[in-house]
Amino acid sequence: MPKTSRKTSHDRNTGAPQGAAQPPFDIQAADVVFRTADGVDFHVYKIILSLSSPFFAEMFSLKPPPSLSDVTSVANEPIVIPETAKTFDALLRICYPVDNPDFDDLSFAETVLEAAVKYQIAVARKVISIDRFAQTHPLRVFAIACRLQLEDEAAHAADVYKKAHFSGFDNRKTVIPSELFPDSTLRLSAGQCYRLFQYCLKSSTRPILFSKHYDPCAPIKTAPLSAQEKVAPPSFTIAGADIVLRSIEGEDFATHTVLLRLVGAEALIDSTYTAISEETGPLPVTQVAVSSHTLRDFLAVLHPASCYEVNDALRLWNLTQFSIHHSFPTILDACRKQAIRVCASQPLATYLVAAHAGWQGEALTAARLLVSQQIQDMYSPVMEDTSASIYCSLLRFHRDSADSVSKVLNSSVSGCSQGITNPTLRPSSIYTPVVERELSLFVTAGSETCRGCQQPVSPLTEDTQADPAPSGNRGKSSKKRINKYYIHDPHSSCKYDVSQLLASSAALEKRIEEALLKVTLS
Template structure:
């Protein structure tokens, strides 16, 4: 039963119905004056406004007054209408509520100079000035691009706050709005804020090209050409099976695209689909059972490929790349229909990208809830230059907490490696004769999608990174390089001394501890990193 709002005057000539089914009796003339959107709507010829008879479809009241469904909840509509009508003004204490009403006002083109928009803007600007980070969080959640940019300006101006945001040290800054943003906002939004602050603070771009023109989350568009290459018919290589044994099930997809399959294959692949088939009473003209599923034809086509034993339908045959968003969708549909074999196949497939595309793999693992893969991918991402300032498309889908946790993990890795190095070379009461800087391991020359920018839109890349040596090899190479340089200097000095004294050259000898130094440092590094990774993934995957 519909609730009744305070807008229930008997002389109303239009009813606005909120998304939670509360009716607001309004006046077309008042709404038209406040909003060109409503003015244009009411000026159009339509049965809804001209009918004086009640309808059975819920489009009019019993007295024939037209009902207009709205997407806003009743609380938002009530505040908006109170600011439009000459009635008692509502209280504007909750910034999130103010942002929701302000977004609705802009959506319905409320006149900018009106008291409604002025009051809302002034209220939110006060909150933005006093609490820029919570204001940024609210503005992102409400998709308010102008306010997001203003909040970023205020955060940039506050040096301590800017540092905490860049390092994702939000514990002391957290409030209700920031916590909500960490759960419901996107990693991409938080990344863009950090990237924006870093670029403007340092006056130079530190990272690869990324969508930084906007600080508001934008949903990525899949690569049409890439997906088209995967959209072949089911069991194309074994089409004779469908000729010998006619399919006896028709799956109708989200847009009523029919996909034919065999009942036994579906029953063997999914107990959920088996139960649905047992209770289905709808049949096609040829007697085939009909199932109506809410998923897209593209996704269900891949599911059927797996049901028939094709484990590579989502893998691009030319490059072996995989659409990351498609893989995540496959995992979610497999979980929904209890298709364990598909889950195992997707997990095995994602593991193959841990080294070649660790960042995209990390965010994919977070979306799939696979802690072990997320941990391994985060560890491998240390081989990428500035991974905490590197964009991947799946950030658009992940909660902001995933990016914040990764940033803190990366910062902690740098810290513990520096500490391990300090301890190693402070033993024995002094520094080693050669004291290499092991932080170079965390600032490698590799970048994601190097040489292949056209595939940046959400594809797990198979060959993006050159073959990376193991950490102990990189450490050994670093020590060798520094030792060789030291020997070169010593050799030059020996030659000059010998020429001055007319004596034989005493060639310098390399240290006998070279290999032991390399592998011991490798052990220290791995021990230190192992202590970091045990904590960071759980902070992402255990969130409600």
């Protein structure tokens, strides 16, 4: 097929085709013509596409307006599509009673499968099997399947990935090696990456829906808006409003054009039309492709007399995205200040919002608040719209912080009596969970030694002991007593307890804090 230069949509509609399609898509008697992005005309039969695709069946069932029904030159114009000739040719061969094309290349299979999902050609999923690529490219197949919502393919790829990289993984470790992080080119969301790691690290047999927006460990239920929440604040319906912003739910918000111009929102003013609103009367209306919640937050922050605070990180994310999309720097500055306020209570979501918006200081502050927490088990709805690379950057920061704590402990803790003076003099540090986590392997693994007394430590597992059989009950089975040990228990021989050590050692705590402050986001 000859290479041609790409023209505009108008040129392709009115100009001559740039190439001829391969048989059987060159039959001039066919009743519809599609023109691809590279200018190739495909002559196809409507009945074949209608039987293969509900999308095309509905499109062909629509009748043209009466003013155009008798104009042959207009009605027979090619339908311009964004796919290339190579992709559309393969897609049509799946629908036609001809030999199916070969899909030996994953990139080509992905492109055609994506078009098939778009045009609702279900049979393509059987013809284009991406499962066979899972053994060599499990993460890439997983990303494709999640993006196209192919749950069976995603589950198979996740299983292959788990067996290849997590079969011998020690679940007591709290960090995932960076070489297992997905590449940024895979277009995975943080939520999909989180569910993949949950599947690989957990032993639960409950199936995980990888492409769905939820936390498999604790599904989030969103309560519907109450009637009071649906009512716009009084400041949005003040007298003198000269424009109405309408949300995607159809809710109207009256405001002033002068306020919109102050934040550079001229685009919202210029795209208005006159309509009758039940609440505001005949005012110019702008349809805004955003939810009522986000539009309400936008106008509340916009109002000069407002002290409005967005206390929910998900709503802050939506408002930030809306402001970035429409280039509202004033609103973005307000969002940045709001992020600082919610950081302490919602550090994970704040980090995701700040990192996506490029607020490095706020992102670093939130990341440091997460150092002492098990972030691999933490979920936020914001993760569904954030890239996996941002999430993996946080995991990497968490790992580097743990490494820094380990280095301090390796050089500071050498004996069980070191630093222990009076444990009651100082409160327990926020870094105590980090230190306990780093030392847990030394009091649970049989091949390791205790940090306190340097003696070998037996594995601390469930210890089953048989109680002596009561007199007169010989020959009968005796009850068993189970002693459970936990990783934060002090060593039984020397009573070494890192919590007391850290709580009593201001110098060690200071060294840990200084080491953590040197860790940066990558």
